[in-house]
Amino acid sequence: MNQPLLGCIADDFTGGTDLASMLVRGGMRTLQVIGVPEGPIDADVDAVVIALKSRTLSAAEAVAQSLAALGWLKQAGCRQFFFKYCSTFDSTPRGNIGPVADALLDALNAQLALACPAFPENQRTLFNGHLFVGDVLLSESGMRHHPLTPMIDANLVRVLQQQTARRVGLVPHAVVSQGVDAVRRAFTRAQSDGLGYVIVDATNNLDLKVIGEAAANHVLITGGSGVAIGLPDNFKRAGLLPDAASAADLPHVGGRSAVLSGSCSVATNGQVDHWQQSGRPSFALAPLLLAEGHDQVSEVLQWAKSLLAAGPVLVYGSARPEAVKAVQQRLGVAAASEIVERALSQIALGLRDLGVNTFVVAGGETSGAVVKALGVDALRIGAPIDPGVPWTLGLGKHPVALALKSGNFGTRDFFSKALELVP
Template sequence: MLLGVIGDDFTGSSDIANNLKKAGMSVGMYSGVPDNKIKLNKYNAVVIALKTRTIPIKKAISESIKALEWLKSKKCKKIIFKYCSTFDSTKKGNIGPVIDAIMKNLNVDFTIACPSFPDAGRILYQGHMFVNGVPLNESGMENHPLTPMTDHNLVRWLNYQTKGKVDLINSLTIKEGAKSIKKRITELKKSNVKYAITDTLDNQDFDLICSGTDNLKFLTGGSGIALGLPKVFKKKGMLKKSNSKLPNVKGNTIILSGSCSLTTNEQVELYKKSNPSLFISPEELIKNKNYHNEIIEWILRNSKKRPLIYSTTLPKKVSLYQKKFGSNISSKIENLFQKIIKNIYKYNFNKIVCAGGETSGAIVKALMIKELQIGEEISAGVPVMWEPEKNIKITLKSGNFGQKDFFSRALKKL
């Protein structure tokens, strides 16, 4: 196995799997640590999707190390820890502690953090992240209900979370090429720096960064880095050709949206205008014990019309719901999504669009999906995927990804 990826959520994992395939690698994605009986000879890379972004730190480390041990047992030549391209975390977030634990396990003394994804509008300059030209902490991410990003200086942000020193490999060094990057890494290591944030202004930078770090066993970042890594392996003649196509699947379609990002709010509003849509009311969820059955009945009445079920709303309303119904209202909504999908799957709803990382993770776990094969890209970072055992076609969209008409685009691809 050339490459093993540990993803901290499901949408992000499908995102990096998509980019690896686009760049020429054969890749499989698994929900949680795979069974040892799984045959991996058809893949150059394996992505293990976890749900560790917002869980307690000790548990996030434990689950990540279990995934790492499995990848080590498959003799992966390089390991990536994948997190969101907007570095979703808090000052006491999980990214730094998980990186520390993996570095200790692998006995490595240096790695990079390369979260950018220019194709989705996320770039890093002088260690500062911008989203579509706006500083990260002014992009709407400062209002994220779970991981509010209140600083766009990622050198400073990662320093809050890690035990070692964090520094920068800036864009001038990167544009000079692989030799300059290697030289900078040597300088940083002499200064006892353990982690370097890497500036990234365009996709060409990923080629330079991956060439400049080709001797590093362990990398961290967003999905953008996956655009450069396969080229490194290809130069060494190590890649298998990947021409596989996903089969057509017949069945009913459902859209489930839990993200409260500004992007997903716009997507929901557009789709609602011409399609049956039902909002999950937190008040009804708390008061009405039969609520999930009522929703299922509504879905079945609209089974041929590709209905949308959504809890998506503006961040301000999320805060109000949390104050009124408790901070665990989000997990109760996730549980409701799980009840819904378990029930309607029996009625041949096997084409599924999910919006939001937490929602996507809940849906994948509810359906007990194990392996996902990667298909055509719908929009930057979002592919169609197929679960061969259950014959499910599914797409898992990060909240901030996709065009306004993403849902309609996704339905055409499923």
Template structure:
């Protein structure tokens, strides 16, 4: 294995696995697998990249550090030459969050300095300019991410935000240097390291900028960022003759379908509204979930009754609705209950022969993917075609494979749900 990724949630892991598997023309990508948690057996020796999906984004700092270091140990045992710490392309965290501490711990373990920090993903509107993170034409703090129920992001200045979380010094690689090319970016990185800056926030507003950064860090042992930072990395290994460039393997899945949505993002709310115009939907009564009067059996019964009609069950709500529920029951309690509900529902769907499952929301995706991989006793998920930017199809198992799409709340076109189900069965 050449590249190892430690991702702090499951949708982000799918996103960067997709980037590594696709690569860029003409070289192509790497043979990539996504793992649901840290495997307890060695990886397939033919793999060139492995992405470990953790649920550490909202975890306590020490828990996130411990799990990330365990993931690092396994990846190093597989021979990885380069490690990426992948976090959200909207850097959602809190001043007490774990992105900085985890990055510090991994950098210590790898004896790394001058570590790139770049959550840019221009294809989905995430760009970094003058060290500030934008979502399309809005600063991150005005994009809706300030209302995220678990990790609200209220400051777009990545240098300042990272400074809340680490005692390490944070520098900046400006866009004008990136536009000047690889030679200049390498010089700036070296200068920032000489000035004692361990982490370097890099500007990037286009994919070409990410390709420059990818070539710049070809020999770096440790990189941090969103999935975009991996865009240029496969070709470094392919050009060096270490990889072949045939990343995406596709196996269509047929069978019954279901959609589970646990995201409160504006994009997911729009996707749910559009889907509801032509397909059966069920809004989950969260107070009923908290009192155990709404269970996985209720969701399963609805989905089975609407089989063949692309049924959707969802717990999405407006920021105001979410805030009221969290105030009444507690943020962690609501999240834990809903994760458990979706996880159990997913396992019951698989038991009842459902083979195409679309999931929206990072926490929900993590709960569902871990539940199904544990159920099938398979840790590796195979990458399939991209459904929308940043969201690939995944398959679990070989005899009767289950197709999954794990969608970050903010990702996907309005018709994502129907499109995902079509691509899973080999049509578009």
């Protein structure tokens, strides 16, 4: 493996793919690996994204995994590091964004990191330190009902300050709009004042490019994938990254196709509705039946067997907030999620035996479970379907085409659109 320029740590699988897609878009050949590799990887790439499943772990576990990932990336020779979390700042009440960022700063002997989850192309913007989803505050969006990481406060300075002993400040949009030099001066002042983090406002892609260029010399950057939009150009300006028009090229896999959805987000529920309203076949998993030992996995595979020859099918555990709460009350929050993830991962294996080599998967936790079940070791990142969601080539014993979608991402017709854009 050549020495990559940028080493990234993502707190979930789809978040990693989202970030990798942004880097490919900027001309960086990017490989996403699933968990910390056991040794060197034979790949000629400019960026490596290590995708963890740490978003909802305990803070101690998330820190341990992230430090292991950082150690591998440092050994690989990376020059700069990126801690990627969701554009809706998903975090448990006790972390994990603050604790992980603290540990990474300490390990890198750095004093200051910016925090910018903004992703305007997906309607995530930051203004005066407050995160908006579309036209509403984060705390008034569908994220307030998230089953694992409900977000009830849109003030990210306040949210992050609750998770770290370091002082948290703000670089407001009035500064960002003045350009790169103004933002650099704000970073210098923040460090002189003893701040550990600054939330940085961004309302459009130009803001993100300004922030990225201003942070060219930062050893650690934290945020959503949007702020990575300016990083490839930094390496180009330094003469370290040639233009790579073929960075997104992927080989054709072939075979049949299927959609697996475990996310219960507002966006994904709308995508399931669109699929069904289009008259396409779908099968709804019932968590309570699965918990009682009902063999819905075999039932799904028998149902799909005759349908796949005619086209793709959808299998989903997605549900509306009230239905999710009812199941959680019966099974518990963690168990309710795990039972659906386990079923969908088993279904993915069965579908592969039926000739499915192309999967669209909705939900970060679900994507992680499916990728692991399919024995995928790494993902080569291709062209985007929607902002933050590319097609990828899953590398392993049985190569597969994978579109791994964060629950909140994608247009209403995402499932059908993705299948029309298979490499």
